[in-house]
Amino acid sequence: MTSPLPHPDHPAAPLSRRRFTHLAALTLTAGAGALPLATPASATTSAAQAYYDRARALAGDDQVLLTLVKALTPGAVVPRPPAPQPLLLFDNVAMLSVGWVSATAVLTDDGIVLIDALTSPEEAEGTVVAGLRTLGADPHTIKYIVVTHGHDDHYGGAQHLADHYGARILMTPADWNLTAHSDSPHAPTRDLDITDGQRLTLGATTIHLHHTPGHTPGTVSPIFPVHTGPHRHTAMLWGGTNPPPTPAELRTYLSSIHTFRTHMHQAGTDVELSNHPNDYGLQRAEQLRTDPHGPNPFILGAPRTQRYMRVMDLMLRGRLADAETTADDG
Structure with missing residues:
Protein backbone atom coordinates (compact mmCIF):
# COMPACT_ATOMS: atom_id res chain seq x y z
CA MET A 1 0.00 0.00 0.00
CA THR A 2 1.27 3.47 -0.82
CA SER A 3 1.14 6.28 1.73
CA PRO A 4 0.99 9.72 0.10
CA LEU A 5 0.21 11.63 3.31
CA PRO A 6 3.04 12.56 5.69
CA HIS A 7 4.17 10.06 8.31
CA PRO A 8 7.40 9.54 10.24
CA ASP A 9 9.42 8.36 7.22
CA HIS A 10 8.22 11.07 4.84
CA PRO A 11 9.63 14.59 4.36
CA ALA A 12 8.43 17.16 6.87
CA ALA A 13 5.67 19.53 5.83
CA PRO A 14 5.91 23.24 6.69
CA LEU A 15 3.54 24.60 9.33
CA SER A 16 1.13 26.55 7.15
CA ARG A 17 -1.16 29.29 8.48
CA ARG A 18 -4.13 26.94 7.95
CA ARG A 19 -2.42 24.08 9.79
CA PHE A 20 -1.34 26.39 12.63
CA THR A 21 -4.91 27.67 13.01
CA HIS A 22 -6.25 24.11 12.96
CA LEU A 23 -3.81 22.99 15.65
CA ALA A 24 -4.65 26.01 17.80
CA ALA A 25 -8.37 25.28 17.47
CA LEU A 26 -7.81 21.69 18.55
CA THR A 27 -5.85 22.83 21.57
CA LEU A 28 -8.52 25.27 22.66
CA THR A 29 -11.41 22.89 22.02
CA ALA A 30 -9.85 19.91 23.77
CA GLY A 31 -8.68 21.95 26.71
CA ALA A 32 -4.92 21.65 26.73
CA GLY A 33 -4.45 24.48 29.20
CA ALA A 34 -5.28 24.74 32.88
CA LEU A 35 -7.58 21.94 33.95
CA PRO A 36 -10.23 21.89 36.66
CA LEU A 37 -9.50 19.15 39.17
CA ALA A 38 -13.12 18.28 39.80
CA THR A 39 -16.59 19.68 40.15
CA PRO A 40 -17.23 22.33 42.84
CA ALA A 41 -16.54 21.21 46.42
CA SER A 42 -20.26 20.95 47.17
CA ALA A 43 -20.56 18.18 44.59
CA THR A 44 -17.34 16.31 45.45
CA THR A 45 -16.45 14.47 48.65
CA SER A 46 -13.14 15.12 50.34
CA ALA A 47 -12.19 11.46 49.80
CA ALA A 48 -12.88 11.79 46.07
CA GLN A 49 -11.03 15.09 45.85
CA ALA A 50 -7.95 13.47 47.37
CA TYR A 51 -7.90 10.95 44.51
CA TYR A 52 -8.42 13.69 41.91
CA ASP A 53 -5.58 15.71 43.43
CA ARG A 54 -3.26 12.68 43.37
CA ALA A 55 -4.12 12.07 39.71
CA ARG A 56 -3.40 15.71 38.84
CA ALA A 57 -0.11 15.58 40.70
CA LEU A 58 0.89 12.36 38.93
CA ALA A 59 0.01 13.93 35.56
CA GLY A 60 2.41 16.81 36.27
CA ASP A 61 2.82 18.90 33.11
CA ASP A 62 2.22 15.95 30.75
CA GLN A 63 -0.48 17.16 28.32
CA VAL A 64 -1.55 13.60 27.48
CA LEU A 65 -2.17 12.80 31.14
CA LEU A 66 -3.65 16.21 31.92
CA THR A 67 -6.19 15.80 29.12
CA LEU A 68 -7.12 12.39 30.56
CA VAL A 69 -7.63 14.00 33.99
CA LYS A 70 -9.96 16.55 32.42
CA ALA A 71 -11.88 13.86 30.51
CA LEU A 72 -12.49 11.88 33.71
CA THR A 73 -13.36 14.86 35.90
CA PRO A 74 -17.05 14.84 36.94
CA GLY A 75 -19.14 16.90 34.57
CA ALA A 76 -16.69 16.67 31.67
CA VAL A 77 -18.10 16.48 28.16
CA VAL A 78 -16.55 15.04 25.01
CA PRO A 79 -15.00 17.96 23.07
CA ARG A 80 -16.16 18.60 19.50
CA PRO A 81 -13.01 19.64 17.62
CA PRO A 82 -12.88 19.94 13.82
CA ALA A 83 -12.33 16.75 11.86
CA PRO A 84 -8.69 16.19 10.90
CA GLN A 85 -7.52 14.80 7.60
CA PRO A 86 -6.66 11.08 7.59
CA LEU A 87 -3.17 10.32 8.78
CA LEU A 88 -0.78 7.42 9.13
CA LEU A 89 0.28 7.39 12.77
CA PHE A 90 2.62 4.50 11.97
CA ASP A 91 3.36 2.64 8.74
CA ASN A 92 0.59 0.17 9.62
CA VAL A 93 -1.86 2.34 11.57
CA ALA A 94 -4.18 5.03 10.20
CA MET A 95 -6.38 7.48 12.07
CA LEU A 96 -9.75 8.14 10.39
CA SER A 97 -11.59 10.73 12.43
CA VAL A 98 -14.58 13.05 12.46
CA GLY A 99 -13.02 14.94 15.38
CA TRP A 100 -14.99 13.87 18.41
CA VAL A 101 -14.75 10.16 17.60
CA SER A 102 -12.21 8.22 15.57
CA ALA A 103 -11.71 4.88 13.86
CA THR A 104 -8.31 3.19 13.72
CA ALA A 105 -7.25 1.09 10.74
CA VAL A 106 -4.57 -1.55 11.27
CA LEU A 107 -3.01 -2.25 7.86
CA THR A 108 -1.66 -5.76 7.39
CA ASP A 109 -0.14 -7.66 4.47
CA ASP A 110 -3.45 -9.50 4.07
CA GLY A 111 -5.97 -6.72 4.52
CA ILE A 112 -7.27 -4.24 7.07
CA VAL A 113 -8.62 -4.61 10.60
CA LEU A 114 -10.75 -1.57 11.42
CA ILE A 115 -11.17 -0.70 15.09
CA ASP A 116 -14.57 1.04 15.34
CA ALA A 117 -16.66 2.38 12.48
CA LEU A 118 -17.87 5.89 13.43
CA THR A 119 -21.51 6.92 13.73
CA SER A 120 -23.29 6.26 10.43
CA PRO A 121 -23.08 4.85 6.90
CA GLU A 122 -22.36 8.38 5.69
CA GLU A 123 -19.33 8.71 7.97
CA ALA A 124 -18.20 5.19 7.11
CA GLU A 125 -18.18 6.13 3.43
CA GLY A 126 -17.08 9.75 3.69
CA THR A 127 -14.42 9.36 6.39
CA VAL A 128 -13.34 5.71 6.62
CA VAL A 129 -13.56 4.69 2.96
CA ALA A 130 -12.46 8.04 1.56
CA GLY A 131 -9.69 8.31 4.14
CA LEU A 132 -8.31 4.88 3.34
CA ARG A 133 -8.26 5.71 -0.35
CA THR A 134 -6.46 9.00 0.37
CA LEU A 135 -3.81 7.01 2.20
CA GLY A 136 -3.44 4.58 -0.67
CA ALA A 137 -5.32 1.69 0.96
CA ASP A 138 -8.20 -0.25 -0.60
CA PRO A 139 -11.40 -0.30 1.53
CA HIS A 140 -12.37 -3.56 -0.19
CA THR A 141 -9.57 -5.18 1.82
CA ILE A 142 -11.27 -4.43 5.16
CA LYS A 143 -11.59 -7.95 6.53
CA TYR A 144 -12.70 -7.29 10.11
CA ILE A 145 -14.33 -4.50 12.10
CA VAL A 146 -13.62 -4.72 15.83
CA VAL A 147 -16.30 -2.70 17.64
CA THR A 148 -14.80 -1.69 20.97
CA HIS A 149 -18.22 -1.27 22.59
CA GLY A 150 -21.89 -1.19 21.77
CA HIS A 151 -22.57 2.52 21.36
CA ASP A 152 -23.68 3.86 18.01
CA ASP A 153 -20.76 6.27 17.62
CA HIS A 154 -18.55 3.17 17.33
CA TYR A 155 -20.76 0.74 15.40
CA GLY A 156 -22.82 3.17 13.29
CA GLY A 157 -20.92 2.58 10.06
CA ALA A 158 -20.15 -1.11 10.58
CA GLN A 159 -23.10 -2.64 8.74
CA HIS A 160 -22.52 -0.40 5.74
CA LEU A 161 -18.92 -1.57 5.53
CA ALA A 162 -20.02 -5.18 5.92
CA ASP A 163 -22.67 -4.87 3.21
CA HIS A 164 -20.56 -2.95 0.67
CA TYR A 165 -17.01 -4.12 1.35
CA GLY A 166 -17.44 -7.62 2.76
CA ALA A 167 -16.10 -6.94 6.26
CA ARG A 168 -16.99 -9.15 9.23
CA ILE A 169 -18.09 -7.43 12.44
CA LEU A 170 -16.81 -8.48 15.87
CA MET A 171 -18.22 -7.50 19.26
CA THR A 172 -18.47 -9.14 22.66
CA PRO A 173 -21.68 -11.08 23.37
CA ALA A 174 -22.58 -8.61 26.14
CA ASP A 175 -22.43 -5.66 23.77
CA TRP A 176 -24.12 -7.52 20.91
CA ASN A 177 -26.97 -7.86 23.42
CA LEU A 178 -26.70 -4.18 24.30
CA THR A 179 -26.81 -3.25 20.62
CA ALA A 180 -29.81 -5.50 20.00
CA HIS A 181 -31.83 -3.33 22.40
CA SER A 182 -30.68 -0.08 20.81
CA ASP A 183 -33.10 2.12 18.90
CA SER A 184 -30.32 3.16 16.53
CA PRO A 185 -31.22 2.67 12.86
CA HIS A 186 -27.59 1.68 12.24
CA ALA A 187 -27.31 -1.21 14.70
CA PRO A 188 -25.42 -4.02 12.91
CA THR A 189 -26.71 -7.54 12.47
CA ARG A 190 -25.05 -9.88 14.94
CA ASP A 191 -21.97 -11.49 13.44
CA LEU A 192 -18.83 -12.69 15.25
CA ASP A 193 -18.34 -12.84 19.03
CA ILE A 194 -15.19 -11.63 20.78
CA THR A 195 -13.94 -13.71 23.69
CA ASP A 196 -11.67 -12.34 26.40
CA GLY A 197 -8.03 -12.57 25.36
CA GLN A 198 -8.92 -13.55 21.79
CA ARG A 199 -6.18 -13.32 19.20
CA LEU A 200 -7.33 -11.89 15.90
CA THR A 201 -4.69 -12.65 13.26
CA LEU A 202 -4.61 -11.22 9.75
CA GLY A 203 -1.50 -11.80 7.70
CA ALA A 204 1.49 -11.48 10.01
CA THR A 205 -0.34 -9.20 12.47
CA THR A 206 -2.00 -10.46 15.65
CA ILE A 207 -4.30 -8.21 17.66
CA HIS A 208 -5.06 -9.24 21.24
CA LEU A 209 -8.61 -8.36 22.30
CA HIS A 210 -9.09 -7.96 26.04
CA HIS A 211 -12.50 -7.70 27.70
CA THR A 212 -12.44 -4.51 29.81
CA PRO A 213 -16.01 -3.99 31.05
CA GLY A 214 -16.91 -0.74 32.74
CA HIS A 215 -17.86 1.81 30.11
CA THR A 216 -20.24 -0.88 28.83
CA PRO A 217 -20.63 -4.51 29.94
CA GLY A 218 -18.71 -5.75 26.90
CA THR A 219 -16.08 -3.10 26.21
CA VAL A 220 -12.94 -4.45 24.50
CA SER A 221 -9.45 -2.92 24.55
CA PRO A 222 -6.97 -4.08 21.87
CA ILE A 223 -3.19 -4.48 22.10
CA PHE A 224 -1.38 -4.78 18.77
CA PRO A 225 1.99 -4.30 17.05
CA VAL A 226 2.84 -1.07 15.22
CA HIS A 227 5.91 -0.07 13.26
CA ARG A 232 8.72 -1.86 16.29
CA HIS A 233 6.37 -0.90 19.09
CA THR A 234 3.27 -2.20 20.84
CA ALA A 235 0.09 -0.12 21.03
CA MET A 236 -2.92 -0.19 23.31
CA LEU A 237 -6.32 1.40 22.75
CA TRP A 238 -8.58 1.70 25.81
CA GLY A 239 -12.00 0.81 24.47
CA GLY A 240 -14.30 3.12 26.43
CA THR A 241 -13.32 5.96 28.77
CA ASN A 242 -16.47 7.67 30.10
CA PRO A 243 -17.16 6.18 33.56
CA PRO A 244 -20.47 4.52 34.43
CA PRO A 245 -22.62 5.96 37.23
CA THR A 246 -23.11 3.19 39.81
CA PRO A 247 -20.63 1.94 42.43
CA ALA A 248 -20.88 -1.65 41.18
CA GLU A 249 -20.10 -0.63 37.59
CA LEU A 250 -17.24 1.60 38.76
CA ARG A 251 -15.71 -1.29 40.70
CA THR A 252 -15.91 -3.38 37.53
CA TYR A 253 -14.20 -0.57 35.62
CA LEU A 254 -11.39 -0.41 38.21
CA SER A 255 -10.92 -4.15 38.02
CA SER A 256 -10.62 -3.86 34.22
CA ILE A 257 -7.95 -1.17 34.59
CA HIS A 258 -5.95 -3.41 36.92
CA THR A 259 -6.19 -6.44 34.65
CA PHE A 260 -5.41 -4.48 31.49
CA ARG A 261 -2.35 -2.88 33.08
CA THR A 262 -1.03 -6.38 33.63
CA HIS A 263 -1.66 -7.28 29.98
CA MET A 264 0.08 -4.05 28.92
CA HIS A 265 3.11 -4.82 31.07
CA GLN A 266 3.37 -8.35 29.72
CA ALA A 267 3.12 -7.08 26.13
CA GLY A 268 5.62 -4.26 26.63
CA THR A 269 3.08 -1.64 25.54
CA ASP A 270 4.68 1.71 24.78
CA VAL A 271 2.11 3.40 22.50
CA GLU A 272 -1.26 4.83 23.62
CA LEU A 273 -4.20 5.42 21.26
CA SER A 274 -7.83 6.39 21.85
CA ASN A 275 -11.13 6.49 19.99
CA HIS A 276 -12.13 9.87 21.49
CA PRO A 277 -10.13 13.12 21.96
CA ASN A 278 -9.60 12.44 25.67
CA ASP A 279 -5.83 11.91 25.45
CA TYR A 280 -4.48 14.91 23.49
CA GLY A 281 -4.53 12.56 20.51
CA LEU A 282 -5.72 14.98 17.84
CA GLN A 283 -3.11 17.53 18.85
CA ARG A 284 -0.44 14.83 18.74
CA ALA A 285 -1.64 13.82 15.28
CA GLU A 286 -1.16 17.39 14.09
CA GLN A 287 2.31 17.47 15.64
CA LEU A 288 3.15 14.31 13.71
CA ARG A 289 1.68 15.68 10.49
CA THR A 290 3.68 18.88 10.87
CA ASP A 291 6.94 17.25 11.95
CA PRO A 292 6.98 13.69 10.61
CA HIS A 293 10.74 13.39 11.17
CA GLY A 294 10.49 14.31 14.83
CA PRO A 295 9.78 11.91 17.70
CA ASN A 296 6.45 10.18 17.22
CA PRO A 297 4.24 11.70 19.97
CA PHE A 298 2.16 8.53 20.25
CA ILE A 299 5.17 6.59 21.52
CA LEU A 300 4.97 7.32 25.23
CA GLY A 301 7.31 4.57 26.38
CA ALA A 302 6.32 1.75 28.70
CA PRO A 303 6.60 3.70 32.00
CA ARG A 304 4.47 6.56 30.69
CA THR A 305 1.76 4.27 29.28
CA GLN A 306 1.59 2.63 32.71
CA ARG A 307 1.36 6.07 34.31
CA TYR A 308 -1.51 6.85 31.93
CA MET A 309 -3.42 3.89 33.35
CA ARG A 310 -2.46 4.84 36.91
CA VAL A 311 -3.94 8.30 36.37
CA MET A 312 -7.09 6.63 35.07
CA ASP A 313 -7.15 4.37 38.13
CA LEU A 314 -6.91 7.33 40.54
CA MET A 315 -9.63 9.29 38.73
CA LEU A 316 -11.93 6.26 38.80
CA ARG A 317 -11.28 5.79 42.51
CA GLY A 318 -12.42 9.37 42.98
CA ARG A 319 -15.53 8.74 40.90
CA LEU A 320 -16.24 5.64 43.01
CA ALA A 321 -15.86 7.59 46.26
CA ASP A 322 -18.36 10.17 44.99
CA ALA A 323 -20.78 7.48 43.77
CA GLU A 324 -20.64 5.61 47.08
CA THR A 325 -21.39 8.80 48.97
CA THR A 326 -24.33 9.54 46.69
CA ALA A 327 -25.62 5.99 47.16
CA ASP A 328 -25.30 6.29 50.96
CA ASP A 329 -27.11 9.63 50.94
CA GLY A 330 -29.87 8.11 48.87
Whole structure:
Protein backbone atom coordinates (compact mmCIF):
# COMPACT_ATOMS: atom_id res chain seq x y z
CA MET A 1 0.00 0.00 0.00
CA THR A 2 1.27 3.47 -0.82
CA SER A 3 1.14 6.28 1.73
CA PRO A 4 0.99 9.72 0.10
CA LEU A 5 0.21 11.63 3.31
CA PRO A 6 3.04 12.56 5.69
CA HIS A 7 4.17 10.06 8.31
CA PRO A 8 7.40 9.54 10.24
CA ASP A 9 9.42 8.36 7.22
CA HIS A 10 8.22 11.07 4.84
CA PRO A 11 9.63 14.59 4.36
CA ALA A 12 8.43 17.16 6.87
CA ALA A 13 5.67 19.53 5.83
CA PRO A 14 5.91 23.24 6.69
CA LEU A 15 3.54 24.60 9.33
CA SER A 16 1.13 26.55 7.15
CA ARG A 17 -1.16 29.29 8.48
CA ARG A 18 -4.13 26.94 7.95
CA ARG A 19 -2.42 24.08 9.79
CA PHE A 20 -1.34 26.39 12.63
CA THR A 21 -4.91 27.67 13.01
CA HIS A 22 -6.25 24.11 12.96
CA LEU A 23 -3.81 22.99 15.65
CA ALA A 24 -4.65 26.01 17.80
CA ALA A 25 -8.37 25.28 17.47
CA LEU A 26 -7.81 21.69 18.55
CA THR A 27 -5.85 22.83 21.57
CA LEU A 28 -8.52 25.27 22.66
CA THR A 29 -11.41 22.89 22.02
CA ALA A 30 -9.85 19.91 23.77
CA GLY A 31 -8.68 21.95 26.71
CA ALA A 32 -4.92 21.65 26.73
CA GLY A 33 -4.45 24.48 29.20
CA ALA A 34 -5.28 24.74 32.88
CA LEU A 35 -7.58 21.94 33.95
CA PRO A 36 -10.23 21.89 36.66
CA LEU A 37 -9.50 19.15 39.17
CA ALA A 38 -13.12 18.28 39.80
CA THR A 39 -16.59 19.68 40.15
CA PRO A 40 -17.23 22.33 42.84
CA ALA A 41 -16.54 21.21 46.42
CA SER A 42 -20.26 20.95 47.17
CA ALA A 43 -20.56 18.18 44.59
CA THR A 44 -17.34 16.31 45.45
CA THR A 45 -16.45 14.47 48.65
CA SER A 46 -13.14 15.12 50.34
CA ALA A 47 -12.19 11.46 49.80
CA ALA A 48 -12.88 11.79 46.07
CA GLN A 49 -11.03 15.09 45.85
CA ALA A 50 -7.95 13.47 47.37
CA TYR A 51 -7.90 10.95 44.51
CA TYR A 52 -8.42 13.69 41.91
CA ASP A 53 -5.58 15.71 43.43
CA ARG A 54 -3.26 12.68 43.37
CA ALA A 55 -4.12 12.07 39.71
CA ARG A 56 -3.40 15.71 38.84
CA ALA A 57 -0.11 15.58 40.70
CA LEU A 58 0.89 12.36 38.93
CA ALA A 59 0.01 13.93 35.56
CA GLY A 60 2.41 16.81 36.27
CA ASP A 61 2.82 18.90 33.11
CA ASP A 62 2.22 15.95 30.75
CA GLN A 63 -0.48 17.16 28.32
CA VAL A 64 -1.55 13.60 27.48
CA LEU A 65 -2.17 12.80 31.14
CA LEU A 66 -3.65 16.21 31.92
CA THR A 67 -6.19 15.80 29.12
CA LEU A 68 -7.12 12.39 30.56
CA VAL A 69 -7.63 14.00 33.99
CA LYS A 70 -9.96 16.55 32.42
CA ALA A 71 -11.88 13.86 30.51
CA LEU A 72 -12.49 11.88 33.71
CA THR A 73 -13.36 14.86 35.90
CA PRO A 74 -17.05 14.84 36.94
CA GLY A 75 -19.14 16.90 34.57
CA ALA A 76 -16.69 16.67 31.67
CA VAL A 77 -18.10 16.48 28.16
CA VAL A 78 -16.55 15.04 25.01
CA PRO A 79 -15.00 17.96 23.07
CA ARG A 80 -16.16 18.60 19.50
CA PRO A 81 -13.01 19.64 17.62
CA PRO A 82 -12.88 19.94 13.82
CA ALA A 83 -12.33 16.75 11.86
CA PRO A 84 -8.69 16.19 10.90
CA GLN A 85 -7.52 14.80 7.60
CA PRO A 86 -6.66 11.08 7.59
CA LEU A 87 -3.17 10.32 8.78
CA LEU A 88 -0.78 7.42 9.13
CA LEU A 89 0.28 7.39 12.77
CA PHE A 90 2.62 4.50 11.97
CA ASP A 91 3.36 2.64 8.74
CA ASN A 92 0.59 0.17 9.62
CA VAL A 93 -1.86 2.34 11.57
CA ALA A 94 -4.18 5.03 10.20
CA MET A 95 -6.38 7.48 12.07
CA LEU A 96 -9.75 8.14 10.39
CA SER A 97 -11.59 10.73 12.43
CA VAL A 98 -14.58 13.05 12.46
CA GLY A 99 -13.02 14.94 15.38
CA TRP A 100 -14.99 13.87 18.41
CA VAL A 101 -14.75 10.16 17.60
CA SER A 102 -12.21 8.22 15.57
CA ALA A 103 -11.71 4.88 13.86
CA THR A 104 -8.31 3.19 13.72
CA ALA A 105 -7.25 1.09 10.74
CA VAL A 106 -4.57 -1.55 11.27
CA LEU A 107 -3.01 -2.25 7.86
CA THR A 108 -1.66 -5.76 7.39
CA ASP A 109 -0.14 -7.66 4.47
CA ASP A 110 -3.45 -9.50 4.07
CA GLY A 111 -5.97 -6.72 4.52
CA ILE A 112 -7.27 -4.24 7.07
CA VAL A 113 -8.62 -4.61 10.60
CA LEU A 114 -10.75 -1.57 11.42
CA ILE A 115 -11.17 -0.70 15.09
CA ASP A 116 -14.57 1.04 15.34
CA ALA A 117 -16.66 2.38 12.48
CA LEU A 118 -17.87 5.89 13.43
CA THR A 119 -21.51 6.92 13.73
CA SER A 120 -23.29 6.26 10.43
CA PRO A 121 -23.08 4.85 6.90
CA GLU A 122 -22.36 8.38 5.69
CA GLU A 123 -19.33 8.71 7.97
CA ALA A 124 -18.20 5.19 7.11
CA GLU A 125 -18.18 6.13 3.43
CA GLY A 126 -17.08 9.75 3.69
CA THR A 127 -14.42 9.36 6.39
CA VAL A 128 -13.34 5.71 6.62
CA VAL A 129 -13.56 4.69 2.96
CA ALA A 130 -12.46 8.04 1.56
CA GLY A 131 -9.69 8.31 4.14
CA LEU A 132 -8.31 4.88 3.34
CA ARG A 133 -8.26 5.71 -0.35
CA THR A 134 -6.46 9.00 0.37
CA LEU A 135 -3.81 7.01 2.20
CA GLY A 136 -3.44 4.58 -0.67
CA ALA A 137 -5.32 1.69 0.96
CA ASP A 138 -8.20 -0.25 -0.60
CA PRO A 139 -11.40 -0.30 1.53
CA HIS A 140 -12.37 -3.56 -0.19
CA THR A 141 -9.57 -5.18 1.82
CA ILE A 142 -11.27 -4.43 5.16
CA LYS A 143 -11.59 -7.95 6.53
CA TYR A 144 -12.70 -7.29 10.11
CA ILE A 145 -14.33 -4.50 12.10
CA VAL A 146 -13.62 -4.72 15.83
CA VAL A 147 -16.30 -2.70 17.64
CA THR A 148 -14.80 -1.69 20.97
CA HIS A 149 -18.22 -1.27 22.59
CA GLY A 150 -21.89 -1.19 21.77
CA HIS A 151 -22.57 2.52 21.36
CA ASP A 152 -23.68 3.86 18.01
CA ASP A 153 -20.76 6.27 17.62
CA HIS A 154 -18.55 3.17 17.33
CA TYR A 155 -20.76 0.74 15.40
CA GLY A 156 -22.82 3.17 13.29
CA GLY A 157 -20.92 2.58 10.06
CA ALA A 158 -20.15 -1.11 10.58
CA GLN A 159 -23.10 -2.64 8.74
CA HIS A 160 -22.52 -0.40 5.74
CA LEU A 161 -18.92 -1.57 5.53
CA ALA A 162 -20.02 -5.18 5.92
CA ASP A 163 -22.67 -4.87 3.21
CA HIS A 164 -20.56 -2.95 0.67
CA TYR A 165 -17.01 -4.12 1.35
CA GLY A 166 -17.44 -7.62 2.76
CA ALA A 167 -16.10 -6.94 6.26
CA ARG A 168 -16.99 -9.15 9.23
CA ILE A 169 -18.09 -7.43 12.44
CA LEU A 170 -16.81 -8.48 15.87
CA MET A 171 -18.22 -7.50 19.26
CA THR A 172 -18.47 -9.14 22.66
CA PRO A 173 -21.68 -11.08 23.37
CA ALA A 174 -22.58 -8.61 26.14
CA ASP A 175 -22.43 -5.66 23.77
CA TRP A 176 -24.12 -7.52 20.91
CA ASN A 177 -26.97 -7.86 23.42
CA LEU A 178 -26.70 -4.18 24.30
CA THR A 179 -26.81 -3.25 20.62
CA ALA A 180 -29.81 -5.50 20.00
CA HIS A 181 -31.83 -3.33 22.40
CA SER A 182 -30.68 -0.08 20.81
CA ASP A 183 -33.10 2.12 18.90
CA SER A 184 -30.32 3.16 16.53
CA PRO A 185 -31.22 2.67 12.86
CA HIS A 186 -27.59 1.68 12.24
CA ALA A 187 -27.31 -1.21 14.70
CA PRO A 188 -25.42 -4.02 12.91
CA THR A 189 -26.71 -7.54 12.47
CA ARG A 190 -25.05 -9.88 14.94
CA ASP A 191 -21.97 -11.49 13.44
CA LEU A 192 -18.83 -12.69 15.25
CA ASP A 193 -18.34 -12.84 19.03
CA ILE A 194 -15.19 -11.63 20.78
CA THR A 195 -13.94 -13.71 23.69
CA ASP A 196 -11.67 -12.34 26.40
CA GLY A 197 -8.03 -12.57 25.36
CA GLN A 198 -8.92 -13.55 21.79
CA ARG A 199 -6.18 -13.32 19.20
CA LEU A 200 -7.33 -11.89 15.90
CA THR A 201 -4.69 -12.65 13.26
CA LEU A 202 -4.61 -11.22 9.75
CA GLY A 203 -1.50 -11.80 7.70
CA ALA A 204 1.49 -11.48 10.01
CA THR A 205 -0.34 -9.20 12.47
CA THR A 206 -2.00 -10.46 15.65
CA ILE A 207 -4.30 -8.21 17.66
CA HIS A 208 -5.06 -9.24 21.24
CA LEU A 209 -8.61 -8.36 22.30
CA HIS A 210 -9.09 -7.96 26.04
CA HIS A 211 -12.50 -7.70 27.70
CA THR A 212 -12.44 -4.51 29.81
CA PRO A 213 -16.01 -3.99 31.05
CA GLY A 214 -16.91 -0.74 32.74
CA HIS A 215 -17.86 1.81 30.11
CA THR A 216 -20.24 -0.88 28.83
CA PRO A 217 -20.63 -4.51 29.94
CA GLY A 218 -18.71 -5.75 26.90
CA THR A 219 -16.08 -3.10 26.21
CA VAL A 220 -12.94 -4.45 24.50
CA SER A 221 -9.45 -2.92 24.55
CA PRO A 222 -6.97 -4.08 21.87
CA ILE A 223 -3.19 -4.48 22.10
CA PHE A 224 -1.38 -4.78 18.77
CA PRO A 225 1.99 -4.30 17.05
CA VAL A 226 2.84 -1.07 15.22
CA HIS A 227 5.91 -0.07 13.26
CA THR A 228 7.60 2.71 11.34
CA GLY A 229 10.32 1.35 9.10
CA PRO A 230 12.38 -1.07 11.18
CA HIS A 231 11.22 0.40 14.49
CA ARG A 232 8.72 -1.86 16.29
CA HIS A 233 6.37 -0.90 19.09
CA THR A 234 3.27 -2.20 20.84
CA ALA A 235 0.09 -0.12 21.03
CA MET A 236 -2.92 -0.19 23.31
CA LEU A 237 -6.32 1.40 22.75
CA TRP A 238 -8.58 1.70 25.81
CA GLY A 239 -12.00 0.81 24.47
CA GLY A 240 -14.30 3.12 26.43
CA THR A 241 -13.32 5.96 28.77
CA ASN A 242 -16.47 7.67 30.10
CA PRO A 243 -17.16 6.18 33.56
CA PRO A 244 -20.47 4.52 34.43
CA PRO A 245 -22.62 5.96 37.23
CA THR A 246 -23.11 3.19 39.81
CA PRO A 247 -20.63 1.94 42.43
CA ALA A 248 -20.88 -1.65 41.18
CA GLU A 249 -20.10 -0.63 37.59
CA LEU A 250 -17.24 1.60 38.76
CA ARG A 251 -15.71 -1.29 40.70
CA THR A 252 -15.91 -3.38 37.53
CA TYR A 253 -14.20 -0.57 35.62
CA LEU A 254 -11.39 -0.41 38.21
CA SER A 255 -10.92 -4.15 38.02
CA SER A 256 -10.62 -3.86 34.22
CA ILE A 257 -7.95 -1.17 34.59
CA HIS A 258 -5.95 -3.41 36.92
CA THR A 259 -6.19 -6.44 34.65
CA PHE A 260 -5.41 -4.48 31.49
CA ARG A 261 -2.35 -2.88 33.08
CA THR A 262 -1.03 -6.38 33.63
CA HIS A 263 -1.66 -7.28 29.98
CA MET A 264 0.08 -4.05 28.92
CA HIS A 265 3.11 -4.82 31.07
CA GLN A 266 3.37 -8.35 29.72
CA ALA A 267 3.12 -7.08 26.13
CA GLY A 268 5.62 -4.26 26.63
CA THR A 269 3.08 -1.64 25.54
CA ASP A 270 4.68 1.71 24.78
CA VAL A 271 2.11 3.40 22.50
CA GLU A 272 -1.26 4.83 23.62
CA LEU A 273 -4.20 5.42 21.26
CA SER A 274 -7.83 6.39 21.85
CA ASN A 275 -11.13 6.49 19.99
CA HIS A 276 -12.13 9.87 21.49
CA PRO A 277 -10.13 13.12 21.96
CA ASN A 278 -9.60 12.44 25.67
CA ASP A 279 -5.83 11.91 25.45
CA TYR A 280 -4.48 14.91 23.49
CA GLY A 281 -4.53 12.56 20.51
CA LEU A 282 -5.72 14.98 17.84
CA GLN A 283 -3.11 17.53 18.85
CA ARG A 284 -0.44 14.83 18.74
CA ALA A 285 -1.64 13.82 15.28
CA GLU A 286 -1.16 17.39 14.09
CA GLN A 287 2.31 17.47 15.64
CA LEU A 288 3.15 14.31 13.71
CA ARG A 289 1.68 15.68 10.49
CA THR A 290 3.68 18.88 10.87
CA ASP A 291 6.94 17.25 11.95
CA PRO A 292 6.98 13.69 10.61
CA HIS A 293 10.74 13.39 11.17
CA GLY A 294 10.49 14.31 14.83
CA PRO A 295 9.78 11.91 17.70
CA ASN A 296 6.45 10.18 17.22
CA PRO A 297 4.24 11.70 19.97
CA PHE A 298 2.16 8.53 20.25
CA ILE A 299 5.17 6.59 21.52
CA LEU A 300 4.97 7.32 25.23
CA GLY A 301 7.31 4.57 26.38
CA ALA A 302 6.32 1.75 28.70
CA PRO A 303 6.60 3.70 32.00
CA ARG A 304 4.47 6.56 30.69
CA THR A 305 1.76 4.27 29.28
CA GLN A 306 1.59 2.63 32.71
CA ARG A 307 1.36 6.07 34.31
CA TYR A 308 -1.51 6.85 31.93
CA MET A 309 -3.42 3.89 33.35
CA ARG A 310 -2.46 4.84 36.91
CA VAL A 311 -3.94 8.30 36.37
CA MET A 312 -7.09 6.63 35.07
CA ASP A 313 -7.15 4.37 38.13
CA LEU A 314 -6.91 7.33 40.54
CA MET A 315 -9.63 9.29 38.73
CA LEU A 316 -11.93 6.26 38.80
CA ARG A 317 -11.28 5.79 42.51
CA GLY A 318 -12.42 9.37 42.98
CA ARG A 319 -15.53 8.74 40.90
CA LEU A 320 -16.24 5.64 43.01
CA ALA A 321 -15.86 7.59 46.26
CA ASP A 322 -18.36 10.17 44.99
CA ALA A 323 -20.78 7.48 43.77
CA GLU A 324 -20.64 5.61 47.08
CA THR A 325 -21.39 8.80 48.97
CA THR A 326 -24.33 9.54 46.69
CA ALA A 327 -25.62 5.99 47.16
CA ASP A 328 -25.30 6.29 50.96
CA ASP A 329 -27.11 9.63 50.94
CA GLY A 330 -29.87 8.11 48.87
